[in-house]
Ligand code: ADP
C-alpha cells in the first residue's frame with residue numbers, strides 16, 4: 236500500500252490541498268441537499284469525485300497496469316463509482332471524503348513515526364571551530380573535517396564530529412546518541428560523538444571519523460533502512476492484502492450476481508454490492524502491522540536502542556533465553572590490575588606486557604596499560620602482534636624474540652608451565668601470564684566488577700518472566716562464579732573457559748529450546764552475536780564491529796535499556812495483535828451488516844475508515860513511551876540496588 240512509502244513534503248502539501256478541496260465539495264453538496272436545495276449540489280459532488288477520487292483512482296490504475304499490483308484503494312473507487320451509477324452519488328461522495336480524510340490522517344501519523352528519528356539530523360551542527368597547525372582557530376563547515384583534525388569545543392557547543400578529547404575536561408550531554416540525559420564526564424582520551432552537547436569546559440577534540448561515517452550518521456542510516464525493511468508479519472499482510480483484495484472484488488461481483496438471481500432490483504443489488512466492497516476491504520488489516528512497527532522502531536531509537544529492522548523487533552519479543560558475555564558486557568570495560576608477580580625486574584616485566592597489550596582492544600589490555608601508566612612505566616616496543624581470541628596476544632620484542640601474554644590455554648600453546656607462579660590463581664580474578672617462548676616472565680591478576688546497571692537490568696529481565704539467563708565467558712570459572720554470584724546467576728547457568736567457537740556452539744544448543752538473544756560487546760564475540768536469533772551489542776556507540784554483527788545495538792552501556800527494549804518489543808507485539816484482532820473483527824461485523832442487515836453505505840465507510848484510523852493511532856501509542864533506563868528499585872517492587880564492589884589496587 237502506498238501508505239508506507241516515504242513521501243516528500245510537496246506531496247504532503249498537495250495531499251492536504253486535495254483533501255481540503257474534497258471537504259469543501261462535500262460541505263457544499265451537503266448544504267445544498269439539506270438546506271439550499273439549489274443548483275450547487277452537482278457542483279459540490281463533482282468537486283468531491285474530482286479531488287477525492289481521480290488522483291487515487293489514477294494512481295491505483297497505474298499500479299495495476301505497470302506493476303500488476305492490486306491496490307486496496309481501487310476498491311474504494313469502484314464502490315464510489317457503483318454508488319454514483321445507481322444514483323446514490325451523495326453516498327459515494329461521503330465515501331470518498333471519509334476515505335480521503337482518513338488517508339491524509341494516516342499519512343500524517345505515519346510520517347510522525349518516521350520523522351522521530353530523522354529529527355536527529357536537525358541536531359547535527361553545520362560548522363566547527365578548526366584549530367590549524369599554527370594554533371589559529373577558524374570556523375569551517377563540518378563537511379571538510381578529516382580524521383586527525385583538531386576542533387575546539389566551547390561550552391554549549393555541539394560536537395561536530397566523532398573524536399577523542401586531547402585537551403581539557405568537561406561534561407557532555409549525550410542524550411542524542413544514548414538516550415541518557417545524565418551528563419557524562421570526559422577527560423583526555425575520552426570518546427565524544429557528533430551531535431552531543433558540550434555542557435561546560437573548553438575541549439580540544441581530535442576528529443577520528445569524518446562526518447559521513449559518524450555514529451549519528453550510521454544511526455540515521457540504520458533506522459531509515461530498518462523502517463524500510465519489512466518485518467515477517469508485514470510481508471504476510473502485504474501478501475494477504477494482495478490476495479484478499481482480489482478475492483473481495485470477485486466476491487462482490489458474485490454477491491451482485493446472487494442478489495440479481497434472488498430477483499432484487501438492479502439498483503438495490505449494485506448498492507448492496509458496493510457496500511460489501513467497502514465493508515470487506517482490508518485497509519485496517521494491512522496498516523495494522525506497519526503502524527506498530529514504525530512507531531516501535533522510532534520509540535526505541537529515541538531511547539538509544541537501534542533495531543536493524545522490524546524483524547529484530549518482533550524476534551526480541553519471542554526471546555526465551557538471554558545469554559550474556561561477561562567481560563566488557565556484564566562487567567565494566569574498566570578492569571583493574573590488583574597484583575603483579577614478576578619473576579625478574581618488575582618494571583621491565585610491566586613494560587613488556589604493556590607493549591604487547593598496547594595493540595589490543597580487550598578490556599584486560601586496557602587495565603594493564605592503565606596500570607603501567609600509573610606506575611610511570613613506558614610500554615616497550617613490540618611488533619608483529621597477533622591476537623588469539625579468548626586466549627591472549629603474541630608478538631616480537633626488540634630483539635626479535637617471540638613473547639606472549641594470556642591465560643592458561645595460551646601458556647599451554649607456548650609450552651610454558653603457568654604454575655611456576657603461585658598464589659594468584661586462588662583468587663577469583665583473571666590471571667594474565669607473560670612469557671618469552673616457553674619461559675614464564677611473570678603474571679598479573681586483573682579484577683573486573685559488574686557494571687552498576689547490570690544487577691538491576693538483569694532483575695528487570697527476570698521480573699518480566701524471561702525463560703533463562705546464562706553467562707558465557709572466556710574467563711576462568713572462579714571469576715565467572717564470583718561475578719555471577721553478585722548478579723544472581725545460578726552456577727549451572729555460568730559457562731566459563733569458552734573459546735569464541737564454544738560460545739557459538741552453546742548459543743546453538745540453547746536455540747533448540749527457543750529463541751536466544753546473545754548480548755555482547757563485540758570483542759571476541761561477534762560470531763556469537765551473529766549466530767543468535769537476536770544479537771544485541773552493548774555500548775555500541777563508536778564500535779564498528781558491534782554495530783555490524785548485531786541485530787540490536789544499545790548505544791549506551793546501560794543494561795537497563797535491554798529490559799526496556801525487551802518490554803518495548805513485547806508491547807509492539809501486543810499492539811500488533813490488538814490491531815489485527817480489532818481490524819479483522821470490525822471487518823467481519825461490517826460484512827455481516829452489509830450482507831444481512833442492509834447496512835447503509837455511509838455507515839460502512841465510517842466503520843471502515845474509522846477502524847483504519849484507530850489502528851494507526853493505536854500503533855502510535857508506542858511512540859509516546861520511548862525506552863528509558865530501568866534502574867530497578869521502586870517500579871519493580873524493591874529490587875535491591877546493585878552493590879558495587881571496588882577492586883583494590885596493589
Ligand atoms: P569474555 O568472554 O568474558 O568476554 P574473552 O573471551 O574476551 O572474555 O577473553 C577470555 C580470556 O582470554 C580472558 O579472560 C583472558 O584470560 C584472555 N585474553 C583475551 N584477550 C587477552 C589479551 N589481550 N591479553 C591477555 N589475555 C587475554
Ligand code: MG
Pocket residue numbers: 560561562563564756758759760
Ligand atoms: Mg567480552
